[in-house]
Amino acid sequence: MLPRGLALLPRSLSAMPAPLMGSSAHTRPCFAVEGAGGSELVYFTLSRSGEGPARDPCCPQPSCFLPAPGRCYSLCVPAAPCSVPAARLHRRLQQRMSGGQGPLGRCRVLGLLGYSADGAQTAPEKGFLIQDPQGSPETERALEELLRSQGEPPPALGVYEEGERGELWQSLWDLRRAGGRELLRRARVVAAEAPPLHPAVPGLRHVAVFHSLEAARRVLEQCTSLIPEAKAVLDLVHKCPKHSKKGDFPVIVIEGLDATGKTTVTQSLKASLNAVLLRSPPASISQWRKTFDDEPTLIRRAFYALGNYIVASEIAKASTESPVIVDRYWHSTAAYAIATEISGKMQNLPSAHHEVYHWPEDLLKPDLVLLLTVSPEERIRRLHGRGLEKTEEETELEANSLFRQKVEESYKRMDNPGCQDIDASPAREEVLKTVLHLIKKHCD
Numbered sequence: 001m002l003p004r005g006l007a008l009l010p011r012s013l014s015a016m017p018a019p020l021m022g023s024s025a026h027t028r029p030c031f032a033v034e035g036a037g038g039s040e041l042v043y044f045t046l047s048r049s050g051e052g053p054a055r056d057p058c059c060p061q062p063s064c065f066l067p068a069p070g071r072c073y074s075l076c077v078p079a080a081p082c083s084v085p086a087a088r089l090h091r092r093l094q095q096r097m098s099g100g101q102g103p104l105g106r107c108r109v110l111g112l113l114g115y116s117a118d119g120a121q122t123a124p125e126k127g128f129l130i131q132d133p134q135g136s137p138e139t140e141r142a143l144e145e146l147l148r149s150q151g152e153p154p155p156a157l158g159v160y161e162e163g164e165r166g167e168l169w170q171s172l173w174d175l176r177r178a179g180g181r182e183l184l185r186r187a188r189v190v191a192a193e194a195p196p197l198h199p200a201v202p203g204l205r206h207v208a209v210f211h212s213l214e215a216a217r218r219v220l221e222q223c224t225s226l227i228p229e230a231k232a233v234l235d236l237v238h239k240c241p242k243h244s245k246k247g248d249f250p251v252i253v254i255e256g257l258d259a260t261g262k263t264t265v266t267q268s269l270k271a272s273l274n275a276v277l278l279r280s281p282p283a284s285i286s287q288w289r290k291t292f293d294d295e296p297t298l299i300r301r302a303f304y305a306l307g308n309y310i311v312a313s314e315i316a317k318a319s320t321e322s323p324v325i326v327d328r329y330w331h332s333t334a335a336y337a338i339a340t341e342i343s344g345k346m347q348n349l350p351s352a353h354h355e356v357y358h359w360p361e362d363l364l365k366p367d368l369v370l371l372l373t374v375s376p377e378e379r380i381r382r383l384h385g386r387g388l389e390k391t392e393e394e395t396e397l398e399a400n401s402l403f404r405q406k407v408e409e410s411y412k413r414m415d416n417p418g419c420q421d422i423d424a425s426p427a428r429e430e431v432l433k434t435v436l437h438l439i440k441k442h443c444d
């Protein structure tokens, strides 16, 4: 029997019959599989005519989709831009599939992005490619059950099958009928060229890197009935004066990955400069951090973005009376968001000067931003030496040096104000001396 797989495809993309029927590759819905071949993404599109070479030399070969003798499943969540329900559905499915329970627990779950190749400035629809190495029919049943349990209408279900000549076909099934399924279409799966930009780049400003208070606020406003803490954050934002302005004293931000020495440096600076020390997220919302860290990235990033605006009002006030040191600010929010959304290799990051690296026009600008960097080995030594429990993301950073490199590179590409790189590997006193020297040079 031929190996076969399932795909749940984005309803909005799958509801684009005209482009699918046409021959222009530019208007077809396209998909990117994350993590299938190391740091490379695998791109494919759909052809209803069935045209294409019998065996495609690049993709998608059965080895990528269908682990012989196993089966492969995939699913995408239909999404309106910035849709909180879609983001939460994606997160729920992710948690259920990676929960390690039942037949789905045996599967390898990869990321799947559905996007339109016409260069539309929208975020991709997110999904998963699920490879079941044992090819057990229970996996298919468990997936169907999982989808049907997520409320109406369940996402469409596609089925990949290998054709007689070794080519791949995808059948799209509607699961809306209780207990049954209805075939919506069948299309050939063919290789697609890598788009000029990673599929997540065009939508970054809408779903991850918010460039205005309003954009972040719109996201949390959708959450108030689901997450009570969202209302509390919005209330605090509401109390902040609009367009906080900096006072006459210098405002210096210290950025860097965890354990690069930010706390050590900022506390020393506070003492040396007789400064006020602030941090983002600020104390007033940090008790809700865990709640938002457990939410999908859309909501999580909106929380941190609003935290920056709350800190801005604290900076405005404090900088009328003394120098202000800030431990993390907007650059952290943006750099982590970019590195999380942009899968694959370093070259997938938006290039330097891309608008995503620009400072938000409505956010109080610091005078100087210093980026502490240490070698990965030294950073791990410090993490372990500190003996603190690591956050989920930090554990990922340790496991995934590529991700860490992307965070650091994103920091370095930030514009106006840019981050000034500081080697924070030397002894504490040495690092402090360098930092004080730079501050003096900049502020004199």
Ligand SMILES: Nc1ncnc2c1ncn2[C@@H]1O[C@H](COP(=O)(O)OP(=O)(O)O)[C@@H](O)[C@H]1O
Binding pocket: 256, 257, 258, 259, 260, 261, 262, 263, 264, 265, 382, 383, 385, 386, 424, 425, 426, 427, 428, 429, 431
């Ligand atoms: N220059 C340094 N040399 C050696 N250890 C350092 C240095 N700076 C900080 N550390 C230690 O590294 C760990 C992480 O530093 P910390 O300031 O907490 O980093 P962050 O705030 O960036 O997470 C702490 O145990 C700290 O004492």
Ligand SMILES: Nc1ccn([C@H]2C[C@H](O)[C@@H](COP(=O)(O)OP(=O)(O)O)O2)c(=O)n1
Binding pocket: 257, 258, 259, 262, 280, 281, 304, 305, 307, 308, 328, 329, 330, 332, 333, 334, 336, 391, 393, 394
């Ligand atoms: N201003 C900020 C501060 C942190 N974040 C996010 C980015 C990462 O997901 C985490 C990093 O915070 P973490 O707790 O690991 O860092 P520190 O302990 O403060 O060094 O928080 C943010 O988005 N914006």
